[in-house]
Amino acid sequence: MPDLQHLLLFIAAGLLLNLTPGPDVLYIVSNSLRSGAKAGVVAGLGITAGCFVHVFAAAIGVSALLAASSAAFNVLKWAGAAYLLWVGVKLLVSRGSPASSPMACEGTPKTLKQVFRGGFLTNVLNPKVAIFFLAFVPQFIAPVVEHKALAFVALGTLFNVNSVAVNSGWALAAAWMARSGAVRRGMQWLDRAAGAMFIAFGLRLALAESPSR
Template structure:
């Protein structure tokens, strides 16, 4: 594990990265706007669960395989892109949320759709190959070269990063749910839905055409 100063830097860097808008944040905010704070927090927990999958995969070598294998990376990239586009289209085709206050009635209804919220948030993160490459690029910078067990250090740092993301994700959810109680936001909810849907589709198309595929090694 890194020393105290490096650990503080790791935590701060993780918070800043989790504050950066992307597909994960967009899913949390959209869910909280439509279904209330509890659903938004659950979406954040699903994102965190997806991060743990990437951490474990990178630690056991699957992440390195994705980074080295162009076909494997392309399969995951296009699967993730298709999923984000599908989410966007689904939001566009969905019925507008009711104009009644969002939080109280939706909280009572959450258990019936909690599985859907969690599954969609989990897949939003797991099917994004950029998350896998992020962990491979970011985490090793904080593992000392003399660490006796680098895999364990990687797993512990990944767990710490994921736990630190939960308050940030919950903050996004609570802020979005608070905004949803404002009359102006409720009246504009359908337009917000459309904007979110177009952003999901945009993220998916950007992922599909992005040039982040691994380069094959040419050897020595």
């Protein structure tokens, strides 16, 4: 484990990275705007669960495989890009009503279980998250540490626990914004904007090159 100075640096860097807008933040905000703070918080928890998959995968070497194998990277990349594009298209064709938006399922509002699953998939299907953990966390593990895999999991867990507070903050802020009548009236346009951004993130992921190249 790092000393106190490096540990504080790790926490600060992790918080700043979690504040950076991306598909995860967009998923939290869109759910919170549509269905309230609870849905946004649950979306964030789903994303955190996906991060834990990447942490444990990196600790046992799966992320190293993704970094070294173009084929493995591309399989996960195309699955993640397809999912993000699907979410984006559903948002673009929605009519701004709960029953017709992708935040709904068969005419009923999306359940918290579905929100959680969507957040999990948004994160776990993104190979760039796996590569991020593989590149970021080891910088804070001292060479003299004997059990590096355990240290990796400990730091990854700390990163994910800290992300819960940041993600919940995004959810609460979006829910507060949704109280505005202008936001409610403009929900259809918010869906369009969110859809376009999800498609942009999906295309960006689809065009990403494997680190092994």
